[in-house]
Amino acid sequence: MGQNKYAEIQEKAFQANMQLPALGLVLFTFGNVSAADRNTGVFAIKPSGVPYRELTPEKMVIVDFDGKTVQGNLRPSSDTLTHAVLYKNWEHIGGISHTHSTYATAWAQSLRDIPIFGTTHADHNTIDIPCAPPMDDDKIAGNYEYETGYQIIECFQEKGLDYREVEMILVGNHAPFTWGKSAEKAVYNSAVLETIAKMAFVTEQINPNSSRLKNSLIKKHFERKHGPDSYYGQE
Amino acid sequence: MGQNKYAEIQEKAFQANMQLPALGLVLFTFGNVSAADRNTGVFAIKPSGVPYRELTPEKMVIVDFDGKTVQGNLRPSSDTLTHAVLYKNWEHIGGISHTHSTYATAWAQSLRDIPIFGTTHADHNTIDIPCAPPMDDDKIAGNYEYETGYQIIECFQEKGLDYREVEMILVGNHAPFTWGKSAEKAVYNSAVLETIAKMAFVTEQINPNSSRLKNSLIKKHFERKHGPDSYYGQE
Amino acid sequence: MGQNKYAEIQEKAFQANMQLPALGLVLFTFGNVSAADRNTGVFAIKPSGVPYRELTPEKMVIVDFDGKTVQGNLRPSSDTLTHAVLYKNWEHIGGISHTHSTYATAWAQSLRDIPIFGTTHADHNTIDIPCAPPMDDDKIAGNYEYETGYQIIECFQEKGLDYREVEMILVGNHAPFTWGKSAEKAVYNSAVLETIAKMAFVTEQINPNSSRLKNSLIKKHFERKHGPDSYYGQE
Amino acid sequence: MGQNKYAEIQEKAFQANMQLPALGLVLFTFGNVSAADRNTGVFAIKPSGVPYRELTPEKMVIVDFDGKTVQGNLRPSSDTLTHAVLYKNWEHIGGISHTHSTYATAWAQSLRDIPIFGTTHADHNTIDIPCAPPMDDDKIAGNYEYETGYQIIECFQEKGLDYREVEMILVGNHAPFTWGKSAEKAVYNSAVLETIAKMAFVTEQINPNSSRLKNSLIKKHFERKHGPDSYYGQE
Numbered sequence: 001m002g003q004n005k006y007a008e009i010q011e012k013a014f015q016a017n018m019q020l021p022a023l024g025l026v027l028f029t030f031g032n033v034s035a036a037d038r039n040t041g042v043f044a045i046k047p048s049g050v051p052y053r054e055l056t057p058e059k060m061v062i063v064d065f066d067g068k069t070v071q072g073n074l075r076p077s078s079d080t081l082t083h084a085v086l087y088k089n090w091e092h093i094g095g096i097s098h099t100h101s102t103y104a105t106a107w108a109q110s111l112r113d114i115p116i117f118g119t120t121h122a123d124h125n126t127i128d129i130p131c132a133p134p135m136d137d138d139k140i141a142g143n144y145e146y147e148t149g150y151q152i153i154e155c156f157q158e159k160g161l162d163y164r165e166v167e168m169i170l171v172g173n174h175a176p177f178t179w180g181k182s183a184e185k186a187v188y189n190s191a192v193l194e195t196i197a198k199m200a201f202v203t204e205q206i207n208p209n210s211s212r213l214k215n216s217l218i219k220k221h222f223e224r225k226h227g228p229d230s231y232y233g234q235e
Numbered sequence: 236m237g238q239n240k241y242a243e244i245q246e247k248a249f250q251a252n253m254q255l256p257a258l259g260l261v262l263f264t265f266g267n268v269s270a271a272d273r274n275t276g277v278f279a280i281k282p283s284g285v286p287y288r289e290l291t292p293e294k295m296v297i298v299d300f301d302g303k304t305v306q307g308n309l310r311p312s313s314d315t316l317t318h319a320v321l322y323k324n325w326e327h328i329g330g331i332s333h334t335h336s337t338y339a340t341a342w343a344q345s346l347r348d349i350p351i352f353g354t355t356h357a358d359h360n361t362i363d364i365p366c367a368p369p370m371d372d373d374k375i376a377g378n379y380e381y382e383t384g385y386q387i388i389e390c391f392q393e394k395g396l397d398y399r400e401v402e403m404i405l406v407g408n409h410a411p412f413t414w415g416k417s418a419e420k421a422v423y424n425s426a427v428l429e430t431i432a433k434m435a436f437v438t439e440q441i442n443p444n445s446s447r448l449k450n451s452l453i454k455k456h457f458e459r460k461h462g463p464d465s466y467y468g469q470e
Numbered sequence: 471m472g473q474n475k476y477a478e479i480q481e482k483a484f485q486a487n488m489q490l491p492a493l494g495l496v497l498f499t500f501g502n503v504s505a506a507d508r509n510t511g512v513f514a515i516k517p518s519g520v521p522y523r524e525l526t527p528e529k530m531v532i533v534d535f536d537g538k539t540v541q542g543n544l545r546p547s548s549d550t551l552t553h554a555v556l557y558k559n560w561e562h563i564g565g566i567s568h569t570h571s572t573y574a575t576a577w578a579q580s581l582r583d584i585p586i587f588g589t590t591h592a593d594h595n596t597i598d599i600p601c602a603p604p605m606d607d608d609k610i611a612g613n614y615e616y617e618t619g620y621q622i623i624e625c626f627q628e629k630g631l632d633y634r635e636v637e638m639i640l641v642g643n644h645a646p647f648t649w650g651k652s653a654e655k656a657v658y659n660s661a662v663l664e665t666i667a668k669m670a671f672v673t674e675q676i677n678p679n680s681s682r683l684k685n686s687l688i689k690k691h692f693e694r695k696h697g698p699d700s701y702y703g704q705e
Numbered sequence: 706m707g708q709n710k711y712a713e714i715q716e717k718a719f720q721a722n723m724q725l726p727a728l729g730l731v732l733f734t735f736g737n738v739s740a741a742d743r744n745t746g747v748f749a750i751k752p753s754g755v756p757y758r759e760l761t762p763e764k765m766v767i768v769d770f771d772g773k774t775v776q777g778n779l780r781p782s783s784d785t786l787t788h789a790v791l792y793k794n795w796e797h798i799g800g801i802s803h804t805h806s807t808y809a810t811a812w813a814q815s816l817r818d819i820p821i822f823g824t825t826h827a828d829h830n831t832i833d834i835p836c837a838p839p840m841d842d843d844k845i846a847g848n849y850e851y852e853t854g855y856q857i858i859e860c861f862q863e864k865g866l867d868y869r870e871v872e873m874i875l876v877g878n879h880a881p882f883t884w885g886k887s888a889e890k891a892v893y894n895s896a897v898l899e900t901i902a903k904m905a906f907v908t909e910q911i912n913p914n915s916s917r918l919k920n921s922l923i924k925k926h927f928e929r930k931h932g933p934d935s936y937y938g939q940e
Binding site: 497498500517544548573577578579580581582607610611614643644671674675 | 896911
């Protein structure tokens with residue numbers, strides 16, 4: 001194992017994948033996380049359809065940014081090409097997480113952006129969480145997972161969003177994808193998104209006329225955590 | 236025990252039944268799973284009303300496809316005749332699961348099919364999950380559990396469904412039944428159905444005008460997992 | 471301890487009380503269960519405001535059917551007089567359970583009976599679960615817990631219900647009470663009621679026009695479990 | 706450690722903070738609890754952004770009632786100034802808890818007071834749980850957390866509420882704050898508020914015309930637990 005130059009990202013991908021069931025974000029194998037190594041241009045990702053209790057770091061498949069398997073005997077996640085496209089186009093991300101968590105998926109199924117109703121949301125995003133519209137039929141029939149990556153990227157381009165600021169999206173009729181500097185951060189974002197999605201659902205049930213957070217509060221809360229003068233956390 | 240020729244299906248039925256509380260699908264004894272042996276023409280099923288913590292493989296009752304007990308001192312599940320009818324008529328199924336899981340049961344109580352709103356659903360079924368209409372009064376007063384089996388089969392006939400493709404149904408005003416090649420797969424389907432049922436409920440709450448998934452996406456997702464060119468999982 | 475003639479009901483009351491947090495039916499100390507001994511005319515009940523983790527069988531307070539403490543140094547549950555009135559008037563019950571479980575309490579707060587929408591409900595009751603209307607102001611200002619007992623009894627009288635058939639009620643604006651032949655059965659009924667309450671809530675959300683179960687199905691399911699020819703369970 | 710004159714409040718703050726994840730009230734680090742020492746005029750509070758599993762009593766930061774750190778190397782919670790303002794102005798409180806628990810936060814996001822629908826609510830408060838309106842923009846841009854403290858205090862002044870009777874508030878578009886004689890009581894109130902918030906949400910879903918509890922019942926239940934003749938608990 002000392003020879004395995006991918007051991008570090010395999011370990012990171014393994015730990016991050018195991019967080020999905022621990023955080024209640026997946027049923028059975030309905031999710032996958034990857035961790036990238038920018039130096040060697042590859043990422044480690046969960047093998048397809050393998051139960052979480054049978055996962056080990058060594059089983060994580062090593063894939064390059066074109067989606068070609070570089071190391072590993074197992075077939076990688078069926079969503080691997082989506083991960084590859086995002087890594088190839090968004091050079092500052094180090095991890096990607098995909099789940100079918102209940103409330104985020106319900107918003108994706110309803111084809112609605114999640115409105116920014118409160119500071120829990122604003123602590124992480126200054127905008128409504130975008131829902132990418134469903135893909136054109138010709139792309140679905142083509143290289144579907146590859147196109148899902150571009151579906152995400154194009155949604156960000158059309159809305160003028162920066163993937164370094166907004167680290168989550170709903171893929172319409174499908175489910176959420178999240179990312180971040182590391183696989184751990186990507187999974188963190190999956191859990192945050194599920195919580196925000198549930199809160200927004202309940203908020204509209206309580207008051208169908210609930211309005212979006214005003215700009216001054218959005219700005220304040222996001223800058224508390226993320227601005228140049230942020231004062232949340234220990235550094 | 237080495238003499239017991241039913242030990243294998245008893246073990247399978249036991250393991251599958253124990254998954255119901257582990258997956259949060261049953262309260263007390265409100266569920267039952269069976270595992271069939273096509274060679275000997277029998278199935279092993281949970282005894283009626285016995286708490287899960289007191290179950291053992293040996294307590295699983297052996298019943299033939301006409302519903303007659305072949306081995307065992309305990310009374311089999313009160314739903315045994317429904318299982319028997321399905322095994323007798325649908326020769327390719329090896330396991331059946333019945334629960335009163337909350338969200339699937341609520342859809343059954345509302346007498347509505349569960350609309351196919353997203354890819355979580357399409358990964359498992361290409362159609363709305365059918366809800367069989369309530370039984371006629373004379374059948375209810377007659378051999379009720381036996382008729383429940385035919386209620387399921389007739390619903391599939393009327394809708395032109397194939398039980399090898401659609402492995403789940405809601406029995407109107409009652410609760411879900413699911414099946415599959417094995418008892419394990421039947422229970423897997425019970426959990427999938429409950430998740431789909433909850434997601435569909437929340438989806439309609441978020442957007443009452445949510446529309447069904449378009450056909451191209453339904454086809455793509457189902458074939459990813461189940462078509463001749465499926466590329467999900469390890470084989 | 472061998473001298474303690476109440477040890478048996480104290481043990482039963484203790485075990486039943488400990489089931490409330492195990493079944494997720496209580497937050498902190500918001501619930502209480504009692505177990506009666508018809509021979510000596512007393513019941514054992516949870517002391518007031520004592521956390522579940524500090525309970526022991528010995529701490530269960532012994533009270534007679536007029537509500538007078540017979541044994542024990544702790545103050546009995548503040549709802550003790552309600553229990554006493556029910557034991558005194560309904561001679562066939564051996565246990566009573568009171569919780570503020572979320573969904574049953576929400577129905578009580580909405581002042582609505584829980585409609586019988588499916589067979590999960592019919593397995594336990596042939597009717598809508600009654601919600602007793604709020605008490606008159608003069609009774610509230612008087613001996614409140616004592617009157618709560620009569621509020622329950624009068625609701626049953628007005629609706630022509632038999633407490634041996636219907637073992638649960640919602641007290642309007644307050645919360646559910648359930649009972650049965652034993653404390654264990656009373657707690658079982660608390661859990662069943664909470665499940666039925668949640669299912670009925672979701673059913674109406676999915677289909678606001680959901681209709682009550684037809685009589686033939688109500689009859690069939692209840693008699694499966696409770697009629698002279700019942701065939702559920704092992705005897 | 707024997708020298709550390711703040712060890713007692715650090716231990717109390719630590720224990721109370723650890724209750725937040727145990728009670729399911731926080732995701733990751735989205736909450737903080739403090740414990741005050743009125744003799745020395747300081748409080749111990751959770752350090753900012755530190756995961757609960759890494760907390761120890763020694764890591765609790767000691768801060769005075771003007772918000773100045775008195776002891777500790779870690780940065781205190783970003784909400785520290787809100788705590789400081791409340792301790793400085795409300796001299797009878799010994800603990801404060803802040804969470805983003807799902808249902809209470811949803812009510813805060815909907816900008817509605819939580820109506821008093823039942824006795825679970827009345828056992829703890831005689832009024833609707835107040836929702837403070839969002840802050841003016843100039844205050845948000847200024848000393849935000851400091852102003853949040855005054856936002857809470859002013860809401861109580863405008864509604865004529867006494868913080869010794871009503872120990873919880875929703876800060877509009879943000880989330881709940883609760884307090885009490887001790888940090889333990891403050892956390893207890895956080896859990897009670899979340900339960901009341903969920904019950905009220907479900908109550909309105911079941912019956913949109915649900916009406917507030919009548920005054921006689923409000924009075925009775927609150928006095929059972931809190932009046933001079935209270936008879937709940939053991940003293």
